[in-house]
Amino acid sequence: MTYRLNPMKILLILALLMLPTMVMTAQTTDGDGTTVTDDDVNAVAKKLYCPVCENIPLDACGTAACEDWRYEIELQLEAGMSESEIIDDFVYRFGDRVVGTPQSTAPRLLSLITPWVAIAIGLFVSVQFWQNRRRSDDDADVSVSNDDSDANIATYRDLLESDVSG
C-alpha cells in the first residue's frame, strides 16, 4: 500500500515543524530585533501586582494566570511597548490594585499625602498642647513660688522671733 501526501498535508506538516521555531523567534526578539529576556519581563512584572492574588508581585506569583500575564508582558515588550505603556495597559484593564501606588492623580495623591497630613496635624496639635501647658505651668509656678515665698518668710519670722525671745 502506498501512502500519498497531498499538498495540504505537506503544508500542515511544514507548518507544525516550523511552529516551535516561530515561537522561539517570537520569544527572543522584539519588534526592533533586540532580544527580550526573562529579566526584561521580570523587571516590568516586579512593578506590578497579581490582579487576582492579593499583595503578591507579578514576578513572584506562581499561579498559571500569572505565568500567562508574564507571557503577555513578553509579547508586549516584543511588540515594542515601553515599561510605562505596559503598566498603564494593566492598570486600564485591572484597576489601580495592580500597582504599588495608584497611577491616577487623585488616588495617588490621596495615598501618598494623607499620612503626612495626619502626621503634620499630629505635630501641630502636639506643639500647641505643649505650648499651652508650658504657659499654664509657668502661671502656676509664679503663683506657687509667690505662695512659697510668703510661707518661707512667715516661717523664717516665726523662727527668728522664737530665737530672739528665747
Add this chain to the structure above:
Amino acid sequence: MIAELGFITLAIAFVASIYSIVTSVVGEVRRNERIVLSGRNAALLTTGMVTVSVIALQTALIQQEYHISYVWSVSNPAMPTFFRWTALWGSQAGSLLFWTFVMVLFTAGAILLNWRTHRRLMPYAIAYMMAVVAFFLGLSLFLENPFDRWWILSDGEVVANALIPAGASVPTDARLAETARGLNPLLRHFGMAIHPPMLYLGFVGFLIPFAFGMAALASGDLSTNWIKASRGWALVAWLFLSLGLILGGRWAYDVLGWGGYWGWDPVENAAFLPWLMGTAYLHSVMIQEKRGMLKTWNMLLVVATFSAVIFGTFATRSGLVESVHSFARSEIGFPLFFFWLSITLISVVLIAWRRSRGELQDDHKFSNLLSRESLFVLNNFIFMALFAVIFWGSFGAPISSELFLDTNITLGTDYFMKTTPWLFAALYLLMGVAPLSAWTTTSASRLGRALVVPVILTIVTVAVFIMQGMDTPVAIAGYAVVSLAGWVALYEIYRGVVARVRAHRENPVSALIHLVQRNPRRYGGYMVHFGIVVIGIGVIGSTLFQSESQRTLQIGESMFIENYELRYENFRAGQVSQDGRIMDIADLTVIKDGTPVATISPRRDFFPENTDMNTMTIAGAHSTVENDFYVLLVGWEEISSNAATFKVYINPLINLVWWGGLILILGTVMAFFPKPALASRKVKSAQALRPVMEGVS
C-alpha cells in the same frame, strides 16, 4: 471522649472567667477579701481548664481523631508526628484556642508573681485580663469551636457540630481518614513550629501591661506602681514579638520563594504595628520612671499597643486584609471589631476621666529641647508617624478607597519604600544622639562634644564604604545614620569599660562583665540598639544592592551573574517524601571566581492531597557573610527536554538581618535580668538574718 472533655473544660473556663470578672470587681468595691480571693482562684481555674482543653485537642491531633472536624481539616494519615503538634495552630479554630491558652498562661503568671507586690492593682487587673480571656473563649465556644464533630443527618447532609443533632449518625473512621485534608503546605516548615507561638506570646503578652494600666486607672493608684508591675511583662512581650517578626521573615525567605523576607504585606504589617507601639512605650515609660512625666501619654501608649494587637488580630482573622467585604463573611469579624472598638473607647474614656480630675498631672515639665526626655518624646513621635504611615498603607487606604471611592487601592512595596525610609533614618539618627544626652537638661555644646568620637568613627566608616566602590547616595546616607547609632552604642560601652578599668584596676573583660551586671537594663539596651544597627546594615545591603537574573538552562549549561557561575547538573523528578509531598529537585553547582563553592538543590514541592494551595517553592541557597546566592526553580519542561528555568538572587549582607535579630534578642534578655549584685546582697542579708530569725521562732 476527647472532644467532650475539650468542649466541657472550655465551657467551664468560660463560666469561670466571667465569675472571676464579677467577683474581682465586686470584691474590690466592697473591700471584701474573700470575694477578691474567690475571683483570683476562678482566674486560676480558667487557666487550668483551658490547659486541659488544649491538651485534649493536641491529643486528638496526635491520635488522629478525624471525627473532630478541626483534626480532619488540618491533618491526614500521611502527616509526620511533628506536624501533628504544630497543626494545633494550623487553622482558625485551633489557633484561637492556642491564643487563649497563651493568654491564660500569661494571666496566671501575672497573678502569681504580682499578687503580693502589687496587691492593690490585682483585682482590677484580673478583671481586665479575664474580660479579654472570656471574649476569646466565647469566640472558641460559640463561633470557632475546635471540638465540633462530623455528623451525618437523617437526610444525608454532613455537618460539623459540638453536640449531636437529633437522629444523626457518625461517619466511619475509614472514610474520614481517607478524606482528611492535611495541613496547609506553607505551614509544613520548621519555622512554622516556632514563628506563630512566638508571635502569639508577643501579642498576648501585651495584655498584662494593658491590664495593669487599666487597673491603675480603675483603682486610682496612678503612681508608678503599674509601670513597675508591668515593665517586665512588656519586655517579655516585646522580646517574643521581635522574635516572631524575625522568624516570620526567615520563614518567608525560605518558603515563599520570592527572594525577600519582608513584603510589606498587610498581615506582616499587622504584626509590626504593635511592635512599633510597644517600642515607643518601652522608651516612653522610662521618662515616667525617672522624671514622673508623660503619665497620660504612657497610658495612651499601653492602650494603643494592645489595641493594635486586637486590631491586627481582627484584620488578619476576619478576612479584612483581602477585602472589606470578606470581613462580613467571616463569623468572628464583627465580634472582634466591636471588641476592639469597645476596649479602645472604654480605655480612652477612662484615661480622659482621670485626667479631667487632675490625677494624671506630671511631676516635672520639659525644661530643655536637647534633654534626653525631649529626645525620647521626639523618638515617640517618629514611632507614631511610622505607625500612621504603615497603618494607612496597609488598612487605611484600602478600606477608605473601597468604602468612599468605589475603587480598590492596594498600596504595595512601592508606597512603603517612598514613605518609610525617611522615618527609619530619623529613628536611627535619634538612636545615635539620645543616649548621649542627659536627663533634665543638656547643652548643645555638651551634646556636640559627646558626639565627636562617634561622628569621626562614622565618617571613617563611610569613607571606607566609598573607597570600596559604593557610590549610591541613598546607601551612603543610610549607612551613615546607621553607623552613627552603632558607634554610639559601642562607644558608650567602651567608655564604661575604660572608667571601670581605671577606677577598679580590672582587666577589660571583667570590667565589661561587671559593667553589664551593675546596670543590665542600660547595657542590654545598648546591645538591642546594636542589634538594630546590624539589622539596618543588612536591610540596606539586601534592599539596595540585590541583583537577580532568570534563565532557562539545559543540563550541563551555565548562567553567569556577577562573579558567580551557576551550572545545572541534574534533575530529579517525582521524589516522594515521607509526608506524601512530591518533590521535583534540580541539582546545581555554584562556582565563584572559577572555583566550585557549593552544591545546592532548589525544588518545587507538590501536595496532591491538598486542593487549596498545593505547590511550594523551596529555594536553594549558598550563604556567606558577604551575601546569599539564592536560587529558585521557577519551572521546567518535560523530563525528556532536560531544560529548567532558574531565578537567581544575590542578596548582599542579608545574613546580618538574622544575626542582628539574634543580638537584639540577647540584648533584651540581658535587659530583663535583675542586677545580680543586688540579688546577692539580698541573699547575704537573708543569710545574716537567718540565726536571728531562727532565734525568734
